[in-house]
Amino acid sequence: MLEGGVTALLRLERVSKVFRTGALGRGELTAVRDVSFDVEPGEIVSLIGESGSGKTTIGRMILRLTRATSGAISFNGADISSFEGRALNAYRGEVQGVFQDPFSSYNPIFTVDHTFGMLRRGYCADLTSPDWKGKLEASITAVSLDPEHVLGKYPHQLSGGQLQRLLIARALLLDIRILVADEIISMLDASTRVDVLNLLGDLKARGLGVVFVTHDLSLGYYISDKAVILRSGVVVESGSAERVFGNPLHAYTRMLLGSVAQLEERWVDDPAPADDREGEARLPPDPPDAVLVEAEPNHFVLQGPV
Amino acid sequence: MAVTDPEYPASVLVPEATAGPVLPGGGPARPAAPRRSGRREALHFAFRNKKLLIGLGTVCFFLLLAIAGPYLTSYSPTATVGPPHAHPSSSFWFGTTTFGQDVFSQFVHGLRATFIVGLLGGSLAALIGMVVGFTAGYRGGIVDEVLTMLTNVVLVIPTLAVLLIVAAYLTVRGVFIEALFIGLTSWPWAARAVRAQTFSLTSREFVDVARLSGIPDRSIILREIAPNMSSYLFMTFILLFGGAVLIAATLDFIGLGPTNGMSLGLMMNNAVLWAALQLGMWWWFLPPGLGIMAIVGGLYVMNVGLDEVFNPKLRDT
Amino acid sequence: MALAVDDLKVYYRTLQGDVRALDGISFGVGDGEIVGLAGESGCGKSTLGKSLVRLDGRMRYVEGHVTLDGEELPVWNTNDMNRFRFKSISLVPQYAMSALNPTRRIGRMIEEVLESKGVSFEGLSPEIERRLELVGLSAEVLGMFPIELSGGMKQRTVLVLSTLLNPSLLVADEITSALDVSTQKAVARALVDFRRRGFVNSMLVITHDLAILHEISDSIVVMYAGRLAEKAPAETLVHSPRHPYTQLLISSLPMMGARFSERRLTGIPGRPPSLLDPPAGCRFRDRCPVAFAKCAEQPPVVEVDSGHQVACWKAA
Numbered sequence A: 001m002l003e004g005g006v007t008a009l010l011r012l013e014r015v016s017k018v019f020r021t022g023a024l025g026r027g028e029l030t031a032v033r034d035v036s037f038d039v040e041p042g043e044i045v046s047l048i049g050e051s052g053s054g055k056t057t058i059g060r061m062i063l064r065l066t067r068a069t070s071g072a073i074s075f076n077g078a079d080i081s082s083f084e085g086r087a088l089n090a091y092r093g094e095v096q097g098v099f100q101d102p103f104s105s106y107n108p109i110f111t112v113d114h115t116f117g118m119l120r121r122g123y124c125a126d127l128t129s130p131d132w133k134g135k136l137e138a139s140i141t142a143v144s145l146d147p148e149h150v151l152g153k154y155p156h157q158l159s160g161g162q163l164q165r166l167l168i169a170r171a172l173l174l175d176i177r178i179l180v181a182d183e184i185i186s187m188l189d190a191s192t193r194v195d196v197l198n199l200l201g202d203l204k205a206r207g208l209g210v211v212f213v214t215h216d217l218s219l220g221y222y223i224s225d226k227a228v229i230l231r232s233g234v235v236v237e238s239g240s241a242e243r244v245f246g247n248p249l250h251a252y253t254r255m256l257l258g259s260v261a262q263l264e265e266r267w268v269d270d271p272a273p274a275d276d277r278e279g280e281a282r283l284p285p286d287p288p289d290a291v292l293v294e295a296e297p298n299h300f301v302l303q304g305p306v
Numbered sequence B: 001m002a003v004t005d006p007e008y009p010a011s012v013l014v015p016e017a018t019a020g021p022v023l024p025g026g027g028p029a030r031p032a033a034p035r036r037s038g039r040r041e042a043l044h045f046a047f048r049n050k051k052l053l054i055g056l057g058t059v060c061f062f063l064l065l066a067i068a069g070p071y072l073t074s075y076s077p078t079a080t081v082g083p084p085h086a087h088p089s090s091s092f093w094f095g096t097t098t099f100g101q102d103v104f105s106q107f108v109h110g111l112r113a114t115f116i117v118g119l120l121g122g123s124l125a126a127l128i129g130m131v132v133g134f135t136a137g138y139r140g141g142i143v144d145e146v147l148t149m150l151t152n153v154v155l156v157i158p159t160l161a162v163l164l165i166v167a168a169y170l171t172v173r174g175v176f177i178e179a180l181f182i183g184l185t186s187w188p189w190a191a192r193a194v195r196a197q198t199f200s201l202t203s204r205e206f207v208d209v210a211r212l213s214g215i216p217d218r219s220i221i222l223r224e225i226a227p228n229m230s231s232y233l234f235m236t237f238i239l240l241f242g243g244a245v246l247i248a249a250t251l252d253f254i255g256l257g258p259t260n261g262m263s264l265g266l267m268m269n270n271a272v273l274w275a276a277l278q279l280g281m282w283w284w285f286l287p288p289g290l291g292i293m294a295i296v297g298g299l300y301v302m303n304v305g306l307d308e309v310f311n312p313k314l315r316d317t
Numbered sequence C: 001m002a003l004a005v006d007d008l009k010v011y012y013r014t015l016q017g018d019v020r021a022l023d024g025i026s027f028g029v030g031d032g033e034i035v036g037l038a039g040e041s042g043c044g045k046s047t048l049g050k051s052l053v054r055l056d057g058r059m060r061y062v063e064g065h066v067t068l069d070g071e072e073l074p075v076w077n078t079n080d081m082n083r084f085r086f087k088s089i090s091l092v093p094q095y096a097m098s099a100l101n102p103t104r105r106i107g108r109m110i111e112e113v114l115e116s117k118g119v120s121f122e123g124l125s126p127e128i129e130r131r132l133e134l135v136g137l138s139a140e141v142l143g144m145f146p147i148e149l150s151g152g153m154k155q156r157t158v159l160v161l162s163t164l165l166n167p168s169l170l171v172a173d174e175i176t177s178a179l180d181v182s183t184q185k186a187v188a189r190a191l192v193d194f195r196r197r198g199f200v201n202s203m204l205v206i207t208h209d210l211a212i213l214h215e216i217s218d219s220i221v222v223m224y225a226g227r228l229a230e231k232a233p234a235e236t237l238v239h240s241p242r243h244p245y246t247q248l249l250i251s252s253l254p255m256m257g258a259r260f261s262e263r264r265l266t267g268i269p270g271r272p273p274s275l276l277d278p279p280a281g282c283r284f285r286d287r288c289p290v291a292f293a294k295c296a297e298q299p300p301v302v303e304v305d306s307g308h309q310v311a312c313w314k315a316a
Helices: A055-062 A085-092 A113-123 A129-142 A160-173 A190-205 A217-223 A241-246 A251-259 B038-048 B050-072 B103-139 B141-156 B159-169 B175-185 B188-202 B205-212 B217-253 B264-273 B282-310 C045-053 C106-116 C121-134 C139-143 C151-162 C181-197 C210-216 C234-239 C244-251
Strands: A010-021 A027-039 A044-048 A070-075 A095-098 A178-182 A209-214 A226-231 A234-240 A291-296 A299-303 C003-014 C017-029 C034-038 C059-068 C089-092 C169-173 C202-206 C219-224 C227-233 C302-305 C308-310
Touching: A010 A055, A027 A044, A027 A055, A027 A070, A027 A209, A027 A226, A027 A234, A044 A055, A044 A190, A044 A217, A055 A095, A055 A178, A055 A209, A085 A095, A085 A113, A095 A160, A095 B205, A113 A160, A113 B205, A129 A160, A160 A190, A178 A190, A190 A209, A190 A217, A190 C244, A209 A217, A217 A241, A226 A241, A226 A251, A234 A241, A234 A251, A251 C181, B038 B050, B038 B282, B050 B103, B050 B282, B103 B141, B103 B175, B103 B188, B103 B217, B103 B264, B103 B282, B141 B188, B159 B175, B175 B217, B188 B217, B205 B217, B217 B264, B217 B282, B264 B282, C003 C045, C017 C045, C017 C059, C017 C202, C017 C227, C034 C045, C034 C181, C034 C210, C045 C059, C045 C089, C045 C169, C045 C202, C089 C151, C106 C121, C106 C139, C106 C151, C121 C139, C121 C151, C151 C181, C181 C202, C181 C210, C202 C210, C210 C219, C210 C234, C219 C234, C219 C244, C227 C234, C227 C244
Parallel strands: A044 A209, A044 A226, A095 A178, A178 A209, C034 C202, C034 C219, C089 C169, C169 C202
Antiparallel strands: A010 A027, A010 A070, A226 A234, A234 A299, A291 A299, C003 C017, C003 C059, C219 C227, C227 C308, C302 C308
């Protein structure tokens, strides 16, 4: 799904990740296979898949927390696997991440200020104290929180929603271009989820590109411009969100959409299938030589050889 | 993808202050309940924990005796100062040995040596164990496999056999050599314990956040991970200390201890050599034996108490 | 009425005092009914589930009555509840599927549970296998270790085990939360199937996920801060809720079809009150857009329609 633009802000080209398993790493596990997509400024791309789909691994590769085994991830045209030292730090100043568990993302023995403080050493060391304080407070206010209420507190004294917003504020402090959001609201209460989501939408208007990793299709549809559907590490369908959700072509996408519990209508009342393979496993696997085919403008589907 | 329904997260038992609701319109914020830090709560429980108090008290008593004891007695531990086989009396509080040496004086000097060996040996073992454990637990992968292999090899080395050989070559041995030996051979289990804890902490997301902030690995281990396990590290050290004392006593007892100086194990060694049991000279072997038992036992009991203090789930509320 | 809960109050003891997790809740589960219990974290739904079988040592029963099939349950005493647990009332606790002993084969684990209840495993063996097959698991599962099963398979095994003695009431706490979306559907369906086949009489399904409840339950109870906010038949609750909290909650859920660019959803500002020292009156007052003076007084639960109860001055 590579578009016309010569260099997208973030581009993944045939990225794969193979993990070594077993004693002395003799076994292999392919978590991600041949994944490609682009992220433009001001665009939210959802990576949608169930557990084992590889979506979190892709997010971690983008953040350089782990390395791609093959393929290329480029930011502004430069291959990120070559970044080390200062180049890596500069990259981190432009690409940051927020993770799933807000309570695990903070060191429990320090106040939340510590998480911001870690950035100061690396990125704002030459700022004077009042300047740093100003910058800090500005980014916290930008996520609709009151600095007075949240600074100086321990993580367990704040709510999940506040903690997640603070992590976004931390990322914004650096004036980043790309945010990787890995299941950032799945552990939040329903009443606060949509607020954090809306925050992402607002940041999009400022030109931020977001890679939104989720298993929840409704969220993906609500917030994203593009959708990438992953199954066992492989892209099975991708394209603009309207096309993918409005006209799902791959059987897996349809199965996913059909399994979502709805408030609008109830599941069609067919009797429960009597075999031990649930959902995904009931679908035949895609043939190994299947490729992505452009079924309609801005809508790609994985298809086996005809 | 588990959703936590943390109705009562740790903040219930560890005090919390729920900030008032953050209303966009600036509504009334509820005043926060009084806030006590986790540390003060730990101290609160510490003072009430019988095991901790008894264990700590015992160890401190003997420590004081070790520090102050030699000043209380004017006799040298190895000099013949009185009649042999004397029962405890006002001039010789713990009686005398077969050679007329003052047992009390031997006892307090021996206590000193015991504590020094325990401290040095335990600290060395703790240091090695932590370095190996942190590195293996944080890095994982091939580094972890190599370090684990090393740990396992050292673990199964028959330390006694090695010591016998070393003793054969070193005719003069001091307290420091003994501490060194103990330190170099008792670190494996500490390394494994630290490694396991480090693994679990490293998998938490704040370590990823630290990496994303550009913090180097060494800093992450020292400033993010280790402080989180501080109670665990403390308890590990206490156990290593106790273990070192016990090993030293054992080595001294079979004659592989320092070649000069006095220690509790050596006292017991001598007592056995000179048939103190058969001769009914209970004052010669009972003090050092009970002393070792009390110190090591006190340390272990203290540790159990500490575990209860640090781990809310073990407390019987 | 299979289950009748009357003004149940259960608090947690802590260093700072009592946390009033359940502060006087009353509702009923009809014969053969599936009632969904919804609410956000801290609302007391898990506490309610656990207190029905009296499992957590930190809980302190304060007052209230629980009646199952006409007989009062001694929920204040763990030992007295032994007679009822697993046989008349069964709980699938949160994270049950992660709590399976990894060193025991499934069959052995079931055997141990049955033995502890004085039931012979051999006698039930054919029935166990029949039920496993009904939920789509082969009898081979009995010889496997938990690690060999997928999340959905483990959850269904736990469901079969919990309903083995055909309890009158099954309480299921967050049984779909940790599962993939396609498995959630299969497990939720299995639940409904159990009732159809008579393995269980009635069910109380506890979850934060309103959408799943809409799919499988007959009525839904919404809790807030330890109290009941609203109870209504599933369709009514979802399409015409009367309590402001329920209304705001439902409108904050991005269901398929809502797009940020077209219509921006809003959440509910603020947080639930601390249950250590809760405010007097309606607990939703601080966050409620239509709160007025009378809300300083706790609103009673009023039946506004057949089977539809609301605790709100404005809605009644």
